[in-house]
Amino acid sequence: MTKKILLFISLFYSFHVFSQKNGERPNIIWITCEDISPFIGAYGDKVVKTPNIDQLAREGILYTHVYTTAGVCAPSRSAIITGMYQNSIGTHHMRTSGDPKYQPVPSYSAVIPGYVKCFPEFLRIEGYYCTNNSKQDYQFEAPVTVWDENGPAASYRNRPDGKPFFSVFNFFITHESQLFLRKDSLLVDPDVVRIPPFLPNTPTARKDMARLYTNIEIMDQQIGELIAMLKEDGLFDNTYIFFFSDHGGALPWMKRELLERGTHIPFIIRFPGGQFAGTSNHDLVSAVDFAPTVLSLAGIGIPTYMQGKAFLGKQKSTTPRKYVFAARDRMDTEYDRVRMVRDKRFRYLYNYMPEKPYYQNIEFRLSIPVMKEILQLRDSKKLDSVQSSWFSAKPLEELYDLEKDTNELHNLVNDPLFSEKLKELRTAFQSWTNEMGDMGSMSEKEMIERWWNDKTEPPVTSLPGVTQTKDGLKLFCNTSGASIGYRVLASDQVKQLHTVTSWDATVIMGTGIKNGRQINFEPAWNVYHGEIININKGDTLEVNAVRIGFKPSIIKYVDGKTIPSNEAKNSIK
Numbered sequence: 001m002t003k004k005i006l007l008f009i010s011l012f013y014s015f016h017v018f019s020q021k022n023g024e025r026p027n028i029i030w031i032t033c034e035d036i037s038p039f040i041g042a043y044g045d046k047v048v049k050t051p052n053i054d055q056l057a058r059e060g061i062l063y064t065h066v067y068t069t070a071g072v073c074a075p076s077r078s079a080i081i082t083g084m085y086q087n088s089i090g091t092h093h094m095r096t097s098g099d100p101k102y103q104p105v106p107s108y109s110a111v112i113p114g115y116v117k118c119f120p121e122f123l124r125i126e127g128y129y130c131t132n133n134s135k136q137d138y139q140f141e142a143p144v145t146v147w148d149e150n151g152p153a154a155s156y157r158n159r160p161d162g163k164p165f166f167s168v169f170n171f172f173i174t175h176e177s178q179l180f181l182r183k184d185s186l187l188v189d190p191d192v193v194r195i196p197p198f199l200p201n202t203p204t205a206r207k208d209m210a211r212l213y214t215n216i217e218i219m220d221q222q223i224g225e226l227i228a229m230l231k232e233d234g235l236f237d238n239t240y241i242f243f244f245s246d247h248g249g250a251l252p253w254m255k256r257e258l259l260e261r262g263t264h265i266p267f268i269i270r271f272p273g274g275q276f277a278g279t280s281n282h283d284l285v286s287a288v289d290f291a292p293t294v295l296s297l298a299g300i301g302i303p304t305y306m307q308g309k310a311f312l313g314k315q316k317s318t319t320p321r322k323y324v325f326a327a328r329d330r331m332d333t334e335y336d337r338v339r340m341v342r343d344k345r346f347r348y349l350y351n352y353m354p355e356k357p358y359y360q361n362i363e364f365r366l367s368i369p370v371m372k373e374i375l376q377l378r379d380s381k382k383l384d385s386v387q388s389s390w391f392s393a394k395p396l397e398e399l400y401d402l403e404k405d406t407n408e409l410h411n412l413v414n415d416p417l418f419s420e421k422l423k424e425l426r427t428a429f430q431s432w433t434n435e436m437g438d439m440g441s442m443s444e445k446e447m448i449e450r451w452w453n454d455k456t457e458p459p460v461t462s463l464p465g466v467t468q469t470k471d472g473l474k475l476f477c478n479t480s481g482a483s484i485g486y487r488v489l490a491s492d493q494v495k496q497l498h499t500v501t502s503w504d505a506t507v508i509m510g511t512g513i514k515n516g517r518q519i520n521f522e523p524a525w526n527v528y529h530g531e532i533i534n535i536n537k538g539d540t541l542e543v544n545a546v547r548i549g550f551k552p553s554i555i556k557y558v559d560g561k562t563i564p565s566n567e568a569k570n571s572i573k
Contacts, residue, residue, distance in 0.1 A: 025128070025164040025298055026272060027156070027239040031226065032168060033219055034073065034175040035250035038266040039212070047192055048213045052224035053268065056243055059277045060270030067324040067342065068247040068287040070094075071255060071262030072331065076247045076287060078110075078139045081118045081146075083291035083306035086327065087339075088436040089116060090451075091139035093330040093444055094256075102332040102364060105444055109140040109458065111451035111549030114481015115305050118146040118548075119291040121483060123166050124527045126300050129159035135170045143546045144485040144525040157233070166294065171222055174215045176250035179208055180367040188213040196261075197386050197407055198253050199370065200377055208251060208370045240297060241270040242290075252371045253390055256362075258326045258340035258349060259400075259408050269312075284321040284344065285311055307436060323428050329440050334360035337440050341429045346418075347408065348425035349398040352440075359390045399425070451549060461553045464545035466562065472532040473557075477545040484545045485525030491538035 041050045042057035043064075069079040069086060078084075078091035086092045089112040097107035118138070120130040124145070131154035132147045142150070149158060156165040172178070190206035193213060199205050223243070230236040245265040249255025254262055267285065288308035295302050296313025309317040328338040337352035365371050377383045378391060386409055399422050400408040412418045439447060452458055462478040475484050525544055535541050537559060546552035556563040 025126070027164050027235060028166045028294055028297060029156070029230070029239055029241050030166075030168045031171070031223055031241065031243045033171045033173075033243075033245050035247065035255055036174050036212075036216060036245045036266065037248040037254065037261055037264055039216055040266045042268070043266060047188060047194070048216050049187075050216065050220040052220050052227060053243060053266075056227075056241065056270050057268050057278075059274045060241070060268055061276050061279050061281050063267040063269070063281045063283075063285055065282055065324075065344065066244065066265055066267035066285040066287070067263045067326065068265055069263075069326050071247050071249070071257045071259075071326070071328060073246050074137045074139050075327070075329070077135075077137050079288045079308075080246070080290050081120075081136075081138050081142075082112070082116050083119060083288060083303075083308040084112075084116055085288055085307055085325065085436050086139070087329065087438050087440050088307065089113060090439045090447055092327055092440055093139075094332065095137075096139045104330075104333050104335075105448065108448055108451075109549050111458070111547075112140060113305075114479075114547055115303075116481075116548070117303070117483065118142060119295060120146050120166060121527050122295060122300050122303070123298060124148065125529050126298070127163060128298065129156065129163040129165040131155055131158070131165065131167045133167070133169050135172070140548050141546075143483045143548060143552070144544050145483040145527045148524040156235075164298075166298075169226055171219045173219050173222070174212070174245075174250065176255055176365070176368070178215050179211050179250060180369065182211065182215065184214075186210050186214045187217050197409070198390070199251065200374065200383065200387055202370070202373060204373045205370045208368060212250060237274070238272045240272065243268045244287075244290075252365060252368060252374060253358075255365075256328065256331050256360075258328050258338055260347070260402060260406070263326050263340070263342075282344075283311065284324050284342075286321065286324040289321075323425075323432075325429075325432050327438075327440065330444065331360055332362050332364060334362060335444075336360065339429055339433070339438075341425050341432065342402075343425065343428075345401065345403050346421055346425060347398075347400045347402060348422070348429060350426075350429055351394040351396055351398070354394045354396045357391050357393055397422070397426070458549060458551055460551040461546050463553045463564075464543040464555055466541065466543065466555075466557045468560070469532065472534040473541065474530070474532060475528050475543055477553075479545065479547050479550065482545045482547040482550070484528035484543065486528050486533065486541060486543045487523050487525050488533070488535050489523070489540045489542065490536070491540070 039045050039048050040053055041048060042054045042062055068076045070076040072094045074095040075086040075092050078086045082089065091110045091112065095103065096110055124130050129148050131149040133154040134151045136142050136150065156167040159165050188210040190203065190210040193206055193209040195201040195205050195209060227236065230239065244267040248262045248264055256262060286308065289311055292302040292306050292308045292310040293312050296310035296315035302310060302315050309321065311317065323341050323343050326340040328336060336356055339350045341348045378388065395411060395413065397413045399412040399418060401412060413422060461482050464475055464477045464484055467474045467476065475486060477484055533541065541557040542554065543557065544552055544554045
């Protein structure tokens, strides 16, 4: 069995991962934010001031038709990190773990197919230093093999000399929660904002929109600080810099929806050397395409299981997308099931639960001032016909012409002029469902029971093992699809520590201060992919094996002896 597992690991990476033989591997940075549609100056917004993002657009490519696979963060981020549609792998319900009052089932980590990995693993195997600062929210517990560093101190600055890097910097300030939690002064005058027709044009709505714009402007300032750091480090001009949001939103009837305002996002890439500066790209792009595209740019083979398509690099898809797709399932405590397909002009929606209204009584959203006001206006019958339609039952199908109806208020399903387009998009939706699969067809409770074999706890990854060969040590795990992380600690090794101030995360051996106090920095886990490991007498080899959705198993190996999982886990802080 051990030899079979090792052979699987070796074949998997030899078939699907290849080295970029010519030239150095590029550095790649993702600047990500939360919950915004293209409310950015570069996209034509006349109110918000985003000079730093606008400058990125002037020096790069501005993409006009990029869409997420969900209108909410965790399912969308799952598709981004795996290159797989969330409803095809069981990460479609928002969300799988967290505060019990926001979910009707016990917390769980989705048990995705064993062959599906978080794509930074492939980068790390090929020598990349990968950092995430710092949100994950993938609907499953990320294995220790995904990142060299994950957390508020994570930075490319901590990489060993000569290593290329992939670094994510996530900006939280534009999140929906910041519409009601932030009390600082507004930078945008509520009297100058434009209120869309699906929201009431009231002082409360205008103030909430001004708060959203204010948060975007602060985010832009923070991005400016990050760009300044890149320039200071001499990296700005030789790094791919992506900017995008995890989905649209964040006001009511925006976030969580599969409409334009919930799935259309700003997306800009600045290329090394400013190549293609000041251009626009109007191809359809899905967020499920981000993972294979990064691998393509890095010169790393795209695993054949990935459902996304690379839109840049040597492995760029030869056929541009004709459609993008998205899915909506449970949102907190409220169940629904909607699927979406969009081409360049039209959006089609299929409502599996037409008996339910568009509106969902989501407790988290009720903290937004305008959401409370909308409900008060509804109860006093003061909403107009457009605004009150949010509370009506859904039709089975919807079709919108985005060219003529940007707010998607006029359903064309029964219009004979669009019968052929309706048939086309309906067929595209059915073909996508058949090809990709859709786990939304079973209840969430049944899905968890299948994953957990009708038990009350998730399965546990088999204990990893260590095999002594004439050349050194090899690792294995008998759980199919498990990732194996390892690290070697010398007997006298002292943990590395960080100095962290703002965006500065410079490593200083032996010392570390954050906000006036000393902090520890854990050595990263290496991704095991079949190599020989050599350790000295007295060294400790720590091995952490986990299949996504399973509980991990950890061992320590010292001088030919293995310490059992529970003891090893308790000794790793």
